Amino acid sequence: MALLLAGCSVSVAPDNQASAANASEPAGPAQWSDTTRAQLRQAIDGRAAHGLDQMSFASDATDPAGLTKQALAYASALARGATDPTKLYDVYTVPRPNPDLQAGLANALSKGDVKGWLASLAPADDNYQRLSKAYLAFRKQPSAPATNIPANGDAIKPGATDPRVPVIARQLVILDYLDPKAAQGQQYTPAMVQAVRGMQADYGMKPDGVIGQEALAILNMSDADRARAVAIAMERLRWLERTPPATRIDVNVAAARLTYWRDGKIADSRKVVVGEPDRETPQLGSPIYRLVANPTWTIPRSIEDETAAKGAAYLKANNISRKDGWLVQAPGPKNSLGLVKFDMLNDHAIYLHDTPAKQLFQMTQRQRSHGCVRVDDALGFAEMLARDEGVTDEWHQARGTGKETFVKLPKQIPVRMLYQTVLFDDSGEPIVRNDPYGWDDRVGEALGFKAGKALRVETHASDEGP
Missing domain, CATH: 2.40.440.10 (L,D-transpeptidase catalytic domain-like)
Known part of the structure; x- marks a missing residue:
């Protein structure tokens, strides 16, 4: 990435400074102003809306060259992704967006609207907006402890009594699969069975209502784990062509x-x-x-x-x-x-x-x-x-x-x-699904997230055929 913006001045002009000595002289190159500098800072400060809050983007830049470098780095993250999938994976040939960011920034500076330009670079579709909303909700309590329902026991079958049931019921209520009034006692009731079946269907599992290791893996995911998955999903959408x-x-x-x-x-x-x-x-x-x-x-x-x-x-x-x-x-x-x-x-x-x-x-x-x-x-x-x-x-x-x-x-x-591990249910809410290849990890790490808990289902059951 170029460090300086072609066509952009490296000086900062006050908001009230005239753009030229007089109207008859040609306009000079676009310059950073107090307003556009504040717009850039505000946009980067709001990067959590794109799941990019684990990255800094050198937000302390003050000189024109530093501002330009910072603006281009953040613009690139929004327009093409903060990571490069061709470096994260041995093979990645899906077409990617390639906007002229230097020209875009020059135009934004000349119009005094860096904020609007940056906002136009990320995907604008409904799925991206839903992911953004979900990420912000998950990150409200990032330090909340993960539920730890023991998985070292027999699978819980419908009608069984198990000391883990109350915690499972509470998680089902939090995930909006179970009515709070139905979360009572240690018996695995028909209402809970139906809730588990709904959850299993959403997560791409066999909806048999049996609470085994796969179902417990979902229930044990923390909001921080889900936030990480959603941020990764947003990044993968930024890799894709907008049209x-x-x-x-x-x-x-x-x-x-x-x-x-x-x-x-x-x-x-x-x-x-x-x-x-x-x-x-x-x-x-x-x-x-x-x-x-x-x-x-x-x-x-x-x-x-x-x-x-x-x-x-x-x-x-x-x-x-x-x-x-x-x-x-x-x-x-x-x-x-x-x-x-x-x-x-x-x-x-x-x-x-x-x-x-x-x-x-x-x-x-x-x-x-x-x-x-x-x-x-x-x-x-x-x-x-x-x-x-x-x-x-x-x-x-x-x-x-x-x-x-x-x-x-x-x-x-x-x-x-x-490769998308976050899908949407019938109501439009994001569901963190299985990560069969473990490919989320390398994206999450590149985005600055600590290693998180992702759902894995090992199959290793291929047959004859390509």
């Missing part, structure tokens, strides 16, 4: 869910299966450029030994043979790519596809692949894309061949692989 393509596909890898946007509106949403921990689906920006009917699967070298070790009988039963030195699975219902592949342009061999393992979509934690994204009812989704792109006839013909056949889309459809 993404109106037609696109967003995959939330953390929640294992796909959203299809068409002309600025949500056209479809469905479950997906993504990479398991240690085989994570990367955060990519990569378009779908063609549909592949009846795909073959060339097994990557990274899992070739794993597949070959299953023996000749397994390979034969699953139509896998060696061709040109590679293990290749022929098209058909047993193919690990299923009956359709959504080919994408990237250097990481990551794409969307069908799968014969339909049962995985019924699981709550769906981080179970080798890195690619399996789509629930992929044939139905392919039909939708083919229709919207005007290639339905070509798609039907390709499917009917029974052989691997390619259908190029007239226009590429952008896909963003995102």
Whole structure:
């Protein structure tokens, strides 16, 4: 980042100082004034609204060069994020905003409105505003002790009596899942069971009403833990383009869910299966450029030994043979790519596809692949894309061949692989969900937060397939 602002003066002018000696002379470069300097200080002092209060931004600057450096640093944090995801992760190719901050500051100074310019840089959508409101609420009592409900005991089943129930009930009331009048005694009552089921559903867990370690992990989260998660969610939104393509596909890898946007509106949403921990689906920006009917699967070298070790009988039963030195699975219902592949342009061999393992979509934690994204009812989704792109006839013909056949889309459809651990319930309140890859930690640390408690669910249950 440049330390001095091109086109901005390094002198500070009093508010009442004329901008030029007389009206006939050309206007000089924009200057810092008492007003714009106060606006900058006020904006940085209010940085908690963006979850940035753990960072200082050198708020003691007084000289023009220091003010310029400070303004650009804070503006960059709002406009692009205070952290760089390409440095935090091995792979991050999702398109990011890139405004001309030097020109923006020069214009703001000339208008005397640094406050308005800074306010315009952060995301303005409803989700960001909700996160901001939630963060400020969570940070009101940052030193409040975390609830410590012992997890070293049997899971609490409906109807059971347990000394932990009163504390659990109190937490359910605080989280607004339980009516205070129902929080009585040590018995796990039907009202509490319903409250726990609602909480489990919100947090992406199996809503069975049994209070095990996963449910206790939620109940034991402090407001400081939740505040950290919300601040991280805001940072991830700042990484993104303010006006993404109106037609696109967003995959939330953390929640294992796909959203299809068409002309600025949500056209479809469905479950997906993504990479398991240690085989994570990367955060990519990569378009779908063609549909592949009846795909073959060339097994990557990274899992070739794993597949070959299953023996000749397994390979034969699953139509896998060696061709040109590679293990290749022929098209058909047993193919690990299923009956359709959504080919994408990237250097990481990551794409969307069908799968014969339909049962995985019924699981709550769906981080179970080798890195690619399996789509629930992929044939139905392919039909939708083919229709919207005007290639339905070509798609039907390709499917009917029974052989691997390619259908190029007239226009590429952008896909963003995102990672958001804070979602919103039906009332618009943010819910801190599972962090399956532990990716929140590195962002939180870069934002200045101490190590916090994040929800983890270990799956390690991937099957055959990419």
